[in-house]
Amino acid sequence: MAVAVVASSCQKDLGGSPDSPVVPGAVPADFDWKTTRNVTVSVSTPVVEGATPPYAVIRIYSSPILSAENLAARGVAKSAMPFRSAFTLNAGTENLYVQTTLPDGTKSVKMVGAHGTVAVTGASMKAAAAPKMRLAANARVGSSMPDYPKMEAPDAASFDSKAVITAIESGKSYQLGASWAFYAAPEYLIPAGAEVAGKLDLNGGFSPYQAPILYVAGKLTLSSLNIGRAKLAVLPGGEVKIGTLKIQPSAADGAALYVFADGKLSVGKPNVSGKCIVNNGTLTVDGSLDMNNGLTVYNTATGVLTVTDEMKVSNSARIYNDGAVTVDDLKINSDGEFHNCENALLVVNDECELERSTAIYQRGRASIEEMTARGTIWVNCHTSVNELEAQGAEFNFSANAGLDAGRVEFNNTNVSMARGAIFTMEEYNADEKGGGNRFAFTGDADPRAVVLISEKAYTRKGHETYFSGAIEVVYDNDRDKDYTIRKDYLTDGAVMSASQTTIITENGCNGGKDPVNPDPEPEPDEYANVPGHTYTYCFEDNWPWLGDYDMNDVVIVSRIDRMTSKDGGKVSALTINWELRAAGTTYDIAGAVQMDKVQTSDVAGVVSSHEGFGSGAFASRGLDADSPCAVIPFFNRTEELLSASNTWKGQPAAAIRKHTTTVTFSQPVDIASVLDSEMNFFIAPKQRTSEIHMPGYAPTASGIIGKGSFLPSDPYKFFVTEGDQTKNNYMMWALMIPGEFRYPAEANDIRGVYEHFMAWASSNGAEHAEWYLESADAGRIY
Numbered sequence: 001m002a003v004a005v006v007a008s009s010c011q012k013d014l015g016g017s018p019d020s021p022v023v024p025g026a027v028p029a030d031f032d033w034k035t036t037r038n039v040t041v042s043v044s045t046p047v048v049e050g051a052t053p054p055y056a057v058i059r060i061y062s063s064p065i066l067s068a069e070n071l072a073a074r075g076v077a078k079s080a081m082p083f084r085s086a087f088t089l090n091a092g093t094e095n096l097y098v099q100t101t102l103p104d105g106t107k108s109v110k111m112v113g114a115h116g117t118v119a120v121t122g123a124s125m126k127a128a129a130a131p132k133m134r135l136a137a138n139a140r141v142g143s144s145m146p147d148y149p150k151m152e153a154p155d156a157a158s159f160d161s162k163a164v165i166t167a168i169e170s171g172k173s174y175q176l177g178a179s180w181a182f183y184a185a186p187e188y189l190i191p192a193g194a195e196v197a198g199k200l201d202l203n204g205g206f207s208p209y210q211a212p213i214l215y216v217a218g219k220l221t222l223s224s225l226n227i228g229r230a231k232l233a234v235l236p237g238g239e240v241k242i243g244t245l246k247i248q249p250s251a252a253d254g255a256a257l258y259v260f261a262d263g264k265l266s267v268g269k270p271n272v273s274g275k276c277i278v279n280n281g282t283l284t285v286d287g288s289l290d291m292n293n294g295l296t297v298y299n300t301a302t303g304v305l306t307v308t309d310e311m312k313v314s315n316s317a318r319i320y321n322d323g324a325v326t327v328d329d330l331k332i333n334s335d336g337e338f339h340n341c342e343n344a345l346l347v348v349n350d351e352c353e354l355e356r357s358t359a360i361y362q363r364g365r366a367s368i369e370e371m372t373a374r375g376t377i378w379v380n381c382h383t384s385v386n387e388l389e390a391q392g393a394e395f396n397f398s399a400n401a402g403l404d405a406g407r408v409e410f411n412n413t414n415v416s417m418a419r420g421a422i423f424t425m426e427e428y429n430a431d432e433k434g435g436g437n438r439f440a441f442t443g444d445a446d447p448r449a450v451v452l453i454s455e456k457a458y459t460r461k462g463h464e465t466y467f468s469g470a471i472e473v474v475y476d477n478d479r480d481k482d483y484t485i486r487k488d489y490l491t492d493g494a495v496m497s498a499s500q501t502t503i504i505t506e507n508g509c510n511g512g513k514d515p516v517n518p519d520p521e522p523e524p525d526e527y528a529n530v531p532g533h534t535y536t537y538c539f540e541d542n543w544p545w546l547g548d549y550d551m552n553d554v555v556i557v558s559r560i561d562r563m564t565s566k567d568g569g570k571v572s573a574l575t576i577n578w579e580l581r582a583a584g585t586t587y588d589i590a591g592a593v594q595m596d597k598v599q600t601s602d603v604a605g606v607v608s609s610h611e612g613f614g615s616g617a618f619a620s621r622g623l624d625a626d627s628p629c630a631v632i633p634f635f636n637r638t639e640e641l642l643s644a645s646n647t648w649k650g651q652p653a654a655a656i657r658k659h660t661t662t663v664t665f666s667q668p669v670d671i672a673s674v675l676d677s678e679m680n681f682f683i684a685p686k687q688r689t690s691e692i693h694m695p696g697y698a699p700t701a702s703g704i705i706g707k708g709s710f711l712p713s714d715p716y717k718f719f720v721t722e723g724d725q726t727k728n729n730y731m732m733w734a735l736m737i738p739g740e741f742r743y744p745a746e747a748n749d750i751r752g753v754y755e756h757f758m759a760w761a762s763s764n765g766a767e768h769a770e771w772y773l774e775s776a777d778a779g780r781i782y
Contacts, residue, residue: 027730027761029711033695034765035737035772036535037091038677039114042084044122045077046100046108053102056122057521058083058568061097062090062533064490065477066109066497072096074530075568076523077122085568088533088676089114090738092769097495102127105518107501109448109472111493126446144363145322145341148278148298149254153235154215159189166191166218168198175201176230177212187213192237194218203248204229216240216263227256227274234263234281241266247274249293259283261302279303279323289327291317291336299323301343313338313358321346321364330368332358332375340364342381356392365508373413379403379421381509388425397421397449402510410465412436417449417471420504422513424450428457428465430483435462441469441494448472448502456483467494474500524566527668532560536741537681540733541585543692544708546718546725547733549749552647552782554589554638554683555582557740560676570668576632576661582782583638584647584746587685590617590637594680594700595630595663597673603630604666609659612640617688621661627701632661647746647782681736692716694734737772748780 043058056077063070077083077100098110100123108123163185168174172182186209190196195218203226204211213231216238224244225232231254234240238260245267247256256274259265263281270285273293280300285307291297292315299305303323310329313319313336322341330348332338333355340346344364351370354360358375366383373393380398386406390413397403400420408425411434417423418441429435441449451467452474459465466489467473473496477484490496506515539554540547547553556578563573580591606623613621616636624631635641644654672678682693682700691703695716699705711719711730718731744753751758755775756768768774 026727027758028764029730031730031761031764033717033732033735033761034677035091035735035769036088036677037116038086038088038672038675039072039096039116039118040084040086040672041073041096041098041118041120042082043077043098043100043120044082045079046102046122046125048102048125048127052079054078055103055523057101057524059099059101060085060087061099062093062114063487064095064097064111064493064495065485065487066097066099066495066501067477068531069533071531072533073564073568074524074528075564076566081567083568085564086672086675090770091765098123100125101521103521103523105520106503107518109493109495109501111495143301143322143342144339144361145298145300145320148296148300148320149258149276150278151233151255151258151260153260154187154189156189156191156217159187160185163188164191165189165196166194168196168200173201174199175203175206176214177204177209178206179208181206184208185212187215190214190216190218190220190238192217195221197221199223200225202227202230202232205250231256231258233258234260234265236260236262236281239264239266242270243268245270245272247272247277247295249273259303279305282306285309285311288312290314291319292334293317296320299325299344329353331355332360334358337361340366354393382511384511397423399443400504400507400509402513404511410434410437413438415439416442417451418443419445419449419470420447420510422450422452422504422510424452424454426453426455428453429463430456430458432458432460432463435464437465439465439467439471439494441471445470445493447504450474450500450502450504452500456480457485458483459485459489465489466491467496468492469494471495472497472500472502474498527563527565527570527572530562530564532562533676534559534739535676536581536737536739536743537694538735538737538741538743539683539692541587541589541683541685541692543685543690543733544706544710544715546709546728547731548747549731549751550584550647550744550747551735551750552582552584552645552743552746554585554591555580555646555741555743556591556634556681557581558593558679558681560674560679562671562674564671565668569671571665571671571674572668573662573664574674576663577658578634578661579656579658580635580638580641581656582646582743583642584645585638585685588616588637589686590633590684590688591635592618592624592631592633592682592684594627594682595632595674595678596680596697597678598630598665598669600625600627600630602665602667602669604664606632606661606663608634608661610635610640610661614640617684624700629700630663631700632663634659634661645746647743649745649782676736682734692733694736695732738770739772741772742776742781745780745782748777753777753780 060073061070062072072087073085075083162183211229215233217235220240222242227247255276255278257277259279259281261280266284277297282304288309289307289311295317297319299321301322305325307327311327313332314334316335318337320339321344324345326347330352339361346366348368354373354375356374361378363380368385370387371385373390376394379401383403388405389409393413395415397417399418402422405425407427448470468491471494476498537556538551541553559577561575562571608621618633642654680697689704691699705715709720711717756771760768760771
């Protein structure tokens with residue numbers, strides 16, 4: 001005998017105990033089949049430098065990707081009126097991202113756990129600062145250049161006249177410092193005005209003066225020079241040209257080669273070891289410069305070092321630059337280090353290679369055409385790299401430092417960023433090769449660090465890049481669906497925006513970038529439209545008997561936009577954006593939604609765009625007047641909307657028609673009464689009384705529950721007491737799935753199509769909460 005279910009309200013408590021023990025490895029009797037949960041949230045007004053603003057606009061996102069489709073709530077917080085609202089979330093959502101915007105447009109984002117009830121304290125913020133003047137490129141600042149050997153320019157008159165060289169005479173020895181030389185002296189001078197060429201020997205180590213010094217104030221030209229324990233000093237105005245220069249590891253303490261300010265040294269083929277070179281003037285290498293064996297080079301604030309080919313820093317050699325260094329190629333290996341100090345400029349015209357166990361300390365400015373890094377790079381000031389590749393490297397950004405790049409390819413590389421640091425690039429891993437990378441924030445999070453990708457970014461399983469902490473990734477996921485950053489890769493408070501919201505003050509070390517000047521944020525109207533989230537409702541049409549579980553007999557996609565009060569608590573109207581995606585049924589089926597917490601009398605009007613509404617289960621496309629709770633029909637027959645089933649692979653598909661149904665309330669209703677979870681979508685095959693709902697939802701006043709294979713406590717869960725079908729116990733006939741779900745093709749059981757579907761169901765929803773986004777058999781999906 002058929003039994004009509006008559007409810008005294010629009011809700012049904014299906015309670016009670018399970019009718020039968022759980023079948024081992026199958027679906028638990030008490031599994032609710034919900035892919036969502038509800039959250040209630042309150043957000044206090046922020047504190048801005050000790051004061052309270054007149055208002056702050058609150059946006060709450062369900063994802064670290066701060067985009068419109070992830071917006072869960074929006075409104076206003078005031079000193080006497082916290083923002084309070086409620087919304088439905090995907091069950092797998094772990095965190096919420098609360099963005100607070102001041103009237104001047106300044107934004108702050110706070111990550112909080114997505115619990116049932118969330119109370120968010122007001123953000124502590126600063127108003128947008130006025131743009132500062134750009135630092136001059138040549139402004140002098142304190143330098144990390146360490147102490148280095150210094151020499152004083154001697155008084156030319158103090159030299160013994162016999163130690164003054166104005167020419168190299170044939171037949172005389174010029175092994176300086178030796179007793180058999182043309183003259184034995186501790187110091188020699190080529191005076192201003194003199195032009196000397198020939199052969200000199202600065203090997204040193206001879207008696208009586210083992211470490212002589214040659215000062216050059218004039219001009220000296222040598223085809224080759226070997227410096228051992230002696231020293232060469234180029235005085236102001238002096239010019240030295242050497243074809244082949246070799247500095248021995250046995251060089252004396254101090255600088256084996258010392259160029260004073262306004263001195264000039266030009267070398268063709270140097271090979272330098274020794275202990276130290278100091279350049280305060282102009283040092284030009286017309287070819288390659290090989291620095292090794294622990295040599296330290298100091299290019300001071302007045303120094304200009306130019307290498308027309310390759311500079312190689314190896315075997316624990318060090319270079320400290322506080323002036324200007326320009327090279328064609330720079331190669332650092334075997335514990336070599338390059339220290340680009342605060343006032344320095346490094347220009348690499350071609351390629352910079354940084355091997356393992358090496359480091360670049362970039363505290364000044366640097367412009368590099370190509371860099372391949374396997375070592376450690378300290379980005380303390382503005383660095384520009386056109387093409388940047390890193391394998392097993394480490395990048396450490398100090399506060400307010402900036403790195404600008406074109407193409408970036410990282411693999412197994414770690415990036416540490418402090419507050420206000422900014423890393424901009426055009427493409428990130430667009431070659432689809434790299435992975436295992438991590439960008440992490442360190443220190444005080446005011447302001448956030450920024451990673452800005454203007455064109456392409458590639459992150460996938462096997463090609464992961466994780467961003468964690470107070471980092472804003474600026475990237476537009478909608479630009480190219482093949483190049484996206486998934487929300488899974490934004491962790492521990494990292495967020496992503498299509499345009500930069502973090503305000504970083506302009507300074508010389510971030511390249512003098514103009515700071516973000518946010519647009520003012522006006523106070524919203526009393527009611528404003530808040531777009532909702534998309535859900536897919538999948539139905540089996542064989543209730544109350546076992547279905548084939550391809551979940552495509554009726555597929556409806558819906559997004560509900562709400563006119564929400566600015567305090568977040570009320571809704572004056574809503575628009576259901578819906579479309580019928582599939583109809584793999586042979587029955588005449590109607591589709592509708594019941595608002596379980598809204599009375600029919602609360603609805604002032606319903607307007608539907610579906611002009612082709614035909615005859616059938618519902619009298620009209622307006623409000624169903626026979627129901628105590630608000631029931632809104634969508635269609636009476638699927639043929640009104642689809643000319644084909646859209647379930648058979650390989651067969652022509654019917655066009656999808658998008659429709660809207662707008663519901664206006666007589667008086668604003670509580671937002672909790674019109675959450676997505678309170679929308680009871682259902683279908684009615686063959687006749688109005690044979691409704692099919694999701695588990696846990698009640699039929700409408702017109703629905704009749706007769707006999708069938710279902711639980712007495714929940715008519716929308718399959719159940720039999722014996723036979724082969726017991727393995728299907730507690731299955732359902734309808735599901736609500738977040739997003740635009742790719743449903744199975746005809747005759748393909750969802751349990752075999754989506755790899756983790758049964759793990760989710762059998763674990764009572766504890767595992768694989770987002771199974772619909774995980775592994776699936778693509779060949780069996782429509």
